[in-house]
Amino acid sequence: MDQSLLTLAQQTRTAAQKLGVLDLPKRNGALTAIAAALETNKSRIVAANQADCAAAEKAGIAPALYARLQLGESKLDAAIAGIHDLAKLGDPLGHLQIHRELDEALVLKRVTCPLGVLGIIFEARPEALIQITSLAIKSGNGVILKGGKEALQSCTVLTEIIKEALENTAVSADAVTLLTTREEIKTLLSLDKYVDLIIPRGSNSFVQYVQQNTNIPVLGHADGICHIYIDKAADLSKAIPIVVDAKTHYPAACNAIETLLVNAEVAADFLPQIALSLQAKNVELRGDAATQSIIEVKAATEEDWQTEYSDLVLAIKVVNNLEAAIAHINTYGSKHTDGIITEDQRAAQTFLNEVNAAGVYHNCSTRFADGFRYGFGAEVGISTQTLPPRGPVGLEGLVTYKYHLVGNGQIAATYTGNNAKPFTHLDL
Template identity: 45%
Template sequence: MEATTMEATTLKREATERAPTETLRKRAAGVRAAQRTIGSAEAERRTAALRALKAVLVRSRAEISRANDEDLARAAEEGLSGSLLHRLGLPDAKFESLLEGIDALVDGEDPIDRVLTRTELDEGLVLERVRSPLGVLLIIFESRPDAVIQIGSLAIRSGNGVIMKGGREAARSNEALVGCLRQALEEAGLDPRAVLGVPDRRDVDELLALDDLIDLVIPRGSGALVRSIQERSRIPVLGHAEGVCHLYVDASADPEMALRLAVDGKCDYPAACNATETLLVHEAFLPRLGPVGEALRERGVELRCDEPSRQVLPWAEAASEEDWGLEFGDLTLAVRTVAGLEEAVDFIHAHGSSHTDAIVAEDPAVAERFLKAVDAASVFHNASTRFADGFRYGLGAEVGISTARIHARGPVGVEGLLTTRWLLRGEGQGAADYGPGKRSFTHRPLDG
């Protein structure tokens, strides 16, 4: 994931008891005020802002690239790890994906005030439950400047205000992209204060104290970072913990498919939180494991195998207990042999992070048992763990992947950034009109 345990420790060490500075509180209050105007604006205005955002990004591509190149150069000089450097870059392919994500949000239905239920309480007294923005979001993330546009575009579509604290290593890129978001809002006639970027790490603890102005914190980083923030704030936290994803190769697996999905899950983007970190192999599949291991080896993957799988792949490193449940974030893969489905599921529950787990199996009964038994935000059959992504799910983008069980789970897109409100339309009725010997409620469901 984006942030490390060291990052969480540093943030906690820098925590203070001081009240938020008036300047920071004032800026956060500005986000709250702007959010209310955007959340209540006509849907066409939010759509116009998204269209403007795409146009601004295209016009500003050269400027954004220069800023990103400066960040990459400084990060390389400071010895930033390879996985974080990979996340920090903003190449053409990633930039085009951002534009496609905006298009998906433009084409999607505006969710605000969508009627979920409509009930007649009595004649002339109609109650509706409708979708509503959460309010003001605080997003804390590291290394990925593309997250600024993903988060910002989702906030615009869902009518939320957003405060973003990106990593120091992406400071120039983040500043340029936040500027694009604010410019797009202004061009659409909406309040640009709804998007705020804060570059200073010391601002985090002050922001976490603003429970009257911020409604939800979403930390995109390590489990240690999530827990650290939960301990330091009364604001609800939507946790995005480690991505320890498993691929279980069943005895019935097609060998070619197992090879393809193992390589894709590990090699397509090793630094991503949905990359495969542990390959679980049914003991009956071991005689067919050789080509899978060789294909991974050819792609530069270091395998850390238990003793049974090393009998097939003798060139692999010996795994240690510390390798199980570890998010490597690079071209390293743990391999563990299991006796069957039940042992695979137990291993996943003992060592996984409830992010994404997959099975390769031709036996449909085994596959269905896996899909039902594994307790994770995303569970796949004959598909790479790399599909666990808001863009690939058709959400347009995501603010992150939640491993929590309350409110939102898995890739968090527009729907995960909404709550509900109740709207009641009457004709002068009072609560005292109802009761024994008086009027009765009808509670009749109506079409939406």
């Protein structure tokens, strides 16, 4: 085992233990200091990111990954705004979830507390480092970060700025640790004594690798195969801008749609209109036989229904009814985010109830699946697992709870046997 990384993990855990008991004003003070430092060092951050982008472009990086790698002033401003929003949110720690008298002078409390140390592994997207670190501090957790090699300069500079900002706060700079080599990932995955949760953000194969090579709990999603279904009762004037936004607003995002399902009753009217709007945005369309009989597009294959393009490519399928749309989504979807466009409230409710996804939407773009847009301040990632936390993971997904039981000499034997004393079980 890499002893230097082991030492860093021990330092992060020690710092996390101290961070977890700081009051809210001190944790918020650290967030404010980080936001100010990022604002002051914008030019330094952008320059480092431009160097990363130039190197990545020269190396032939995929367009979708390149889009995620870019950190211009607008993305940076949004990340800084996210920190300020996060500071305004309530304290996720110390919430009293259960307050119950078991018997006189024997009182049970369930209280929220930090997880401990988070291990976050992510590709590109250097602004994710800002969001994750901010969420970790607000929720009282230490964090060990490993960004992709393509974002090394950006992540290094961001971490330096954040750690410098923390030097003048109550939060130890050791609560934030950056790993810089691929070899360190294997060691990180073995540190179950020091790391409480791993959140991988990357390709399907990488997430599976992480899940198969660690005893640490893993939270995350592998694919973002999102759908929109155009129902027979859809208002097409709403549907067109929603679909265009969901595909083209940021095609590299995991909440962009990859498949469009269209009810057969409106296909002849809707498909020519949406094709015109999408092709104006340079979207390559692929369709099943029914789609091809209405508009001129490439043939879609079975592989298209299970592909996350992360690019300006969209697969289209004509379906006979709502049930067929739901069946397709539940077969090929990744349980991320799926939407229906309809004016039929009963159809909408059926879709919302029966589609198995972390996010199910009615008459709006799937691009709203985001911690910042949900008012979480930011997110550490999106979870597509069924167990909570699910969907965009903000503060509430980074805390657990403890049971506090306070008595006055009681013993369990008093409450067992033939003459057992009964519990009062009175909620206070």
